[in-house]
Amino acid sequence: MRALWLENRHLHLRDDVPWPERSGEAVVRPILAGICNTDLELVRGYYPFTGIPGHEFVGIVEEGPPDLAGKRVTGEINAVCERCPSCAAGRSSHCLKRTVLGIVNRNGAFAERLSLPYSNLHIVPDEITHQEAVFIEPLAAALRIQEQVSISTDQRVLVIGDGKLGQLVAQTVALTGCVLTVVGRHRRKLDLLQARGITTASEESIAKGSFDIAIECTGNASGFALARNALRPGGTLVMKSTYAGDLTFNASATVVDEITLIGSRCGPFAPAIDLLRTGRIDVEPMIDATYPLSDALAAFEHASRPGVLKILLRP
Numbered sequence: 448m449r450a451l452w453l454e455n456r457h458l459h460l461r462d463d464v465p466w467p468e469r470s471g472e473a474v475v476r477p478i479l480a481g482i483c484n485t486d487l488e489l490v491r492g493y494y495p496f497t498g499i500p501g502h503e504f505v506g507i508v509e510e511g512p513p514d515l516a517g518k519r520v521t522g523e524i525n526a527v528c529e530r531c532p533s534c535a536a537g538r539s540s541h542c543l544k545r546t547v548l549g550i551v552n553r554n555g556a557f558a559e560r561l562s563l564p565y566s567n568l569h570i571v572p573d574e575i576t577h578q579e580a581v582f583i584e585p586l587a588a589a590l591r592i593q594e595q596v597s598i599s600t601d602q603r604v605l606v607i608g609d610g611k612l613g614q615l616v617a618q619t620v621a622l623t624g625c626v627l628t629v630v631g632r633h634r635r636k637l638d639l640l641q642a643r644g645i646t647t648a649s650e651e652s653i654a655k656g657s658f659d660i661a662i663e664c665t666g667n668a669s670g671f672a673l674a675r676n677a678l679r680p681g682g683t684l685v686m687k688s689t690y691a692g693d694l695t696f697n698a699s700a701t702v703v704d705e706i707t708l709i710g711s712r713c714g715p716f717a718p719a720i721d722l723l724r725t726g727r728i729d730v731e732p733m734i735d736a737t738y739p740l741s742d743a744l745a746a747f748e749h750a751s752r753p754g755v756l757k758i759l760l761r762p
Contacts, residue, residue: 450499450558451743451760456492458744464499467554467562473511475520475563477762479737480504480556481581482750484611484666485689486549490747493691494550501556501760502549505571505580512565520568521583523716524548540713557743559762569716574724581759582615582730583719589615590722591714592685593623596660600624603657605677608664609636609647611733611757612688616664618728621645628653630673633754639732653677664688671696680704687711733757 450464467474481503489496502524508515527534527542534542548563549555571580589612598604602625606617609631617629617640628646630653631637637647650673659682661674666688674684675696684706701708722728737759738746750758 448559449740449762450554451501451740452498453489453500454497456490458490458747460741460743464554464558467560469562472562472564473515473520473568474509475504475506475522475561475568476509476559477501477504477506477556477561478519479577479581480760480762481585482746482758482760483585487747487751488666488689488691489550491691493689496550498549498552499554499556499558499561500549501558502547503581503584504556504561505577505583506556506561508568509560511568515565515568515570519571519580521571521580521716522548522563522569523567523587523713524550524584525713526553526564526567557740557760557762559740569720572720572724575720576731578731578734578759579723582733582757583716583723584713585612586615586619586722586728586730587714587716587719588612588687588712589619589714590718591711592616592662592687593619594714595709595711596683596685598623598625598660600626602626602659604628605630605653605658605661605674606664607661607670607674608688609633609640610664613664614639614733614756615728615730616662616687617645618643619722620662622727628658635754636756643729656680658682660685662687666690668694675701675706678704678706681706683707683709685709685711730757734759737761 452461526546527539528544531543546553604625606629656679658677662685663674733756740762
């Protein structure tokens with residue numbers, strides 16, 4: 448089958464990739480797939496992955512049980528063993544033997560077919576468009592924050608980053624009614640947030656110690672430094688983005704100020720689907736372009752440009 452292949456930090460199209468065959472798994476024909484910052488970081492060497500990248504998708508089940516066959520689905524990206532200590536303790540996203548769609552030891556969505564365990568798949572309601580459905584996985588990741596941190600209406604929350612992830616985090620956090628501010632560097636992206644009534648600001652305007660919670664969505668050292676500086680003593684810093692390199696910070700000051708650091712990854716699909724189904728989250732203005740799989744290299748080049756939001760592939 449045709450697929451976009453990543454090896455030694457180099458992307459190329461192949462027409463000779465074997466069709467997916469895994470016992471107990473559904474075969475899905477992707478309709479649309481989204482290019483994520485993690486995909487871009489894989490190309491830059493964030494993790495030594497060889498295979499087909501891509502983990503944000505909507506598709507049709509071609510092979511699977513009767514309740515899934517022919518259905519439009521999206522999928523959770525962690526395929527787990529259900530037997531290791533992490534799975535037994537209810538931490539299946541940290542399964543010791545997990546494979547991760549398009550990221551760890553499992554071919555992903557930038558191909559004519561993919562496979563996932565039946566239990567990973569979620570049927571997409573008719574009210575959600577193909578374009579919206581691609582955002583279910585990253586929207587679920589944004590919602591993970593609220594499983595980890597209680598956000599109340601009187602708390603001051605800072606979201607750092609106006610990119611794809613920052614947009615989704617900001618929209619979901621705004622639903623809590625907290626005192627929310629988003630920092631970004633791109634006028635067009637900030638305008639999208641302002642159109643939804645979300646307050647935006649420049650980095651220079653953020654006063655030291657003025658926030659209870661800071662959510663870092665840039666994955667770079669300057670974003671982390673801004674988040675740390677913005678927190679009051681006893682505040683919480685959520686690290687929501689992947690970091691390609693090492694991060695250096697003042698650990699002593701973090702201890703003295705009793706700052707809570709929280710890493711945040713994958714999240715709940717059911718509430719993400721419900722938010723899109725009911726129109727409480729708006730994602731389609733974030734789509735900048737859609738490319739056929741045959742133009743995947745151009746799509747990745749486009750996605751890597753500064754200021755670009757979501758680029759989709761049509762396998």
